[in-house]
Amino acid sequence: MTHITNVLKLTGVTKTYHPRGRPAVAALRDVSLTLEPGGFKVVCGASGSGKSTLLLTAGGLLAPNAGSVHVRGDDIYRFSSEARARFRAHRIGFVFQQFHLIPYLNILENVLAPTLAAACEEAEARARRLIDAFGLAHRIDHPPSELSTGERQRVALARAMLNEPALVLADEPTGNLDEDGSEIVLQHLREFARRGGAVLLATHDRSVEADERLTLESGVLLSQ
Amino acid sequence: MSARNADAGRQGLGVWTLVGREIRHRKPAFVIGLLCVAVAIATLAGAVTLLSAHETRTEEILAERERETREEMNRLENDYRRIMRDMGHNVMVLHENQSLAALRSAGHPNTYMPEEYVYELATGGIETLNHLLPVLQERITWPGRDLEIILNGTPGQVPVYHLARFLTEDGTAYRNPIIEAVPEGSLNLGHAVAQELGLQAGDMATLMGETFRIHRVNRPQGNEEDIMVWCGLDKAQEWLGRKGQINAIFALECICDIDALGQITEEVHGILSDVQVLEFSSRVIARGQARQRAEAEARRAIAAEINHRQEMGEARRAFTSILIPVVLLASGLWIFFLILGNVRERESEIGILRAIGVTESKIAAVFLCKAAVLGVIGAAIGYFAGVTVGAAWAGISPLSMEFVRSFNPLLFLASLLVAVALCAVSGWVPALKASHKDPADILREL
Numbered sequence: 001m002t003h004i005t006n007v008l009k010l011t012g013v014t015k016t017y018h019p020r021g022r023p024a025v026a027a028l029r030d031v032s033l034t035l036e037p038g039g040f041k042v043v044c045g046a047s048g049s050g051k052s053t054l055l056l057t058a059g060g061l062l063a064p065n066a067g068s069v070h071v072r073g074d075d076i077y078r079f080s081s082e083a084r085a086r087f088r089a090h091r092i093g094f095v096f097q098q099f100h101l102i103p104y105l106n107i108l109e110n111v112l113a114p115t116l117a118a119a120c121e122e123a124e125a126r127a128r129r130l131i132d133a134f135g136l137a138h139r140i141d142h143p144p145s146e147l148s149t150g151e152r153q154r155v156a157l158a159r160a161m162l163n164e165p166a167l168v169l170a171d172e173p174t175g176n177l178d179e180d181g182s183e184i185v186l187q188h189l190r191e192f193a194r195r196g197g198a199v200l201l202a203t204h205d206r207s208v209e210a211d212e213r214l215t216l217e218s219g220v221l222l223s224q
Numbered sequence: 225m226s227a228r229n230a231d232a233g234r235q236g237l238g239v240w241t242l243v244g245r246e247i248r249h250r251k252p253a254f255v256i257g258l259l260c261v262a263v264a265i266a267t268l269a270g271a272v273t274l275l276s277a278h279e280t281r282t283e284e285i286l287a288e289r290e291r292e293t294r295e296e297m298n299r300l301e302n303d304y305r306r307i308m309r310d311m312g313h314n315v316m317v318l319h320e321n322q323s324l325a326a327l328r329s330a331g332h333p334n335t336y337m338p339e340e341y342v343y344e345l346a347t348g349g350i351e352t353l354n355h356l357l358p359v360l361q362e363r364i365t366w367p368g369r370d371l372e373i374i375l376n377g378t379p380g381q382v383p384v385y386h387l388a389r390f391l392t393e394d395g396t397a398y399r400n401p402i403i404e405a406v407p408e409g410s411l412n413l414g415h416a417v418a419q420e421l422g423l424q425a426g427d428m429a430t431l432m433g434e435t436f437r438i439h440r441v442n443r444p445q446g447n448e449e450d451i452m453v454w455c456g457l458d459k460a461q462e463w464l465g466r467k468g469q470i471n472a473i474f475a476l477e478c479i480c481d482i483d484a485l486g487q488i489t490e491e492v493h494g495i496l497s498d499v500q501v502l503e504f505s506s507r508v509i510a511r512g513q514a515r516q517r518a519e520a521e522a523r524r525a526i527a528a529e530i531n532h533r534q535e536m537g538e539a540r541r542a543f544t545s546i547l548i549p550v551v552l553l554a555s556g557l558w559i560f561f562l563i564l565g566n567v568r569e570r571e572s573e574i575g576i577l578r579a580i581g582v583t584e585s586k587i588a589a590v591f592l593c594k595a596a597v598l599g600v601i602g603a604a605i606g607y608f609a610g611v612t613v614g615a616a617w618a619g620i621s622p623l624s625m626e627f628v629r630s631f632n633p634l635l636f637l638a639s640l641l642v643a644v645a646l647c648a649v650s651g652w653v654p655a656l657k658a659s660h661k662d663p664a665d666i667l668r669e670l
Contacts, residue, residue: 056667
């Protein structure tokens with residue numbers, strides 16, 4: 001992994017939703033944030049505080065109304081939609097509370113899903129190593145429906161890491177897990193950060209340990 | 225590694241693998257889609273097969289009818305020819321000055337014309353007359369027996385040279401003459417003459433001081449023929465002092481052109497200007513005309529059959545020209561809604577695929593590839609079902625070679641193209657809709 005100063009840099013990001021027939025909702029207000037390689041930051045906040053919007057914006061899925069988002073030095077919203085998708089495939093991994101595994105693919109195929117966007121050499125071997133590392137080797141042929149919630153989240157985590165991204169954005173990854181399951185997932189994320197990756201984790205759980213804990217309140221990011 | 229894992233490949237997951245897995249996962253919906261495409265293609269292939277079989281059958285039926293008619297006409301023609309020949313000559317060419325009243329009262333012509341006339345007719349290219357028989361007839365008394373006879377001198381039938389089909393190979397005589405020449409030194413006797421003289425075939429008789437062998441005695445005819453004595457023309461000319469003359473040419477009206485007497489007269493007059501033509505056997509003419517009417521009726525029946533089958537074919541074509549677009553449109557709409565439903569069902573999948581970097585065009589490709597699979601498999605099923613039903617409807621046995629021939633590779637290819645195009649067009653909007661879905665919206669809503 002190339003050593004650079006910032007993996008993620010948000011500068012003055014503002015995002016306002018304009019629901020039809022209802023007043024505008026400011027989800028992010030002048031948010032600035034940096035995340036270095038090896039960084040593990042947690043954004044806490046109540047439901048509707050703008051955590052998901054922050055991660056989607058940081059991940060290149062939701063263009064801000066104002067401000068910029070740089071990932072490894074690239075202003076990702078200057079890219080076309082297709083170029084941004086390709087960039088995401090190589091640089092960013094996502095983990096969601098609902099896992100979003102593809103129901104008709106088995107575990108190995110779900111982990112390999114990012115190769116639909118960017119095929120790479122030895123993808124299968126790498127997927128197998130990740131599955132093994134996440135303790136799911138015995139489930140490799142199983143469909144997601146046969147896995148526990150903790151196992152499903154580990155599969156989602158393995159999928160996010162397949163292409164060795166620089167940044168993992170995790171939206172409430174432990175929201176549906178018990179304590180043990182949550183701890184396993186967080187351990188893997190910390191391990192990823194220790195190996196030089198950057199993690200931005202959104203959660204309402206204030207007990208999650210991190211390098212830095214931030215709070216999002218009504219779209220405003222506050223440092224704790 | 226299991227076979228299932230091997231499919232994933234070293235490079236990763238491909239669109240086709242994703243499509244295949246998804247089809248397996250949602251079998252009922254895929255089967256419904258297949259059914260829809262198959263019905264559309266079966267309608268198309270079935271209609272084409274039915275129409276094609278109808279045309280083939282029409283051609284076969286018409287060929288069969290034509291053959292039957294031809295055979296029937298040949299049979300009638302042979303019958304007619306035989307009847308004509310059996311009935312004897314039916315046309316008489318006489319000198320133009322011959323009085324018909326005198327002909328009736330004497331029982332034979334009494335105006336003479338040159339013997340060459342018959343050869344002029346035979347070599348003049350006449351088409352309407354055949355079996356030309358020049359005669360010199362005169363009523364005389366059999367010397368020494370006080371028996372009135374009609375002496376009938378003839379050289380036998382003179383071949384009409386260009387009607388070669390009736391002649392022997394060397395073209396010098398008829399294959400089936402109506403009247404054979406009287407052999408030299410012989411006489412043929414009418415029935416009454418033979419009876420009066422007590423003669424029969426093989427007996428010897430003396431006429432005009434010469435002895436002849438009786439070659440044949442004819443059966444009773446009930447007319448002047450019963451008192452006729454046939455001899456060679458040269459003998460008759462010698463005895464009657466009519467060297468180089470005849471007084472009638474008998475002929476058979478040619479069956480190839482049974483028509484008004486006027487046509488024969490016109491043609492004869494084109495060759496011999498000072499003769500008249502009499503037609504004296506209306507039964508033969510009636511038979512010939514009946515044959516013509518039968519042929520015309522047969523032709524009309526074939527034409528009616530053609531017309532009927534054409535009308536039936538047109539009706540089927542008109543029906544299918546409405547049915548096919550309606551079925552294709554209905555199937556297209558069905559496929560459209562199925563794929564749209566599939567897109568809605570897979571929103572979460574689309575959202576996550578977009579999040580992990582799958583491009584819009586690849587998302588569209590996933591749905592279009594599925595539509596293509598639907599099209600190809602549906603086309604294959606529909607084609608075989610359609611051809612089978614179409615052939616069965618057309619009355620083609622599934623065990624026959626004709627059934628095997630109903631499977632047309634070009635039609636199969638066309639079915640494939642139509643099905644894939646149908647699915648592509650129907651799946652295009654849902655696929656674009658899927659690819660344009662905002663992943664952020666999906667992921668926030670889930």
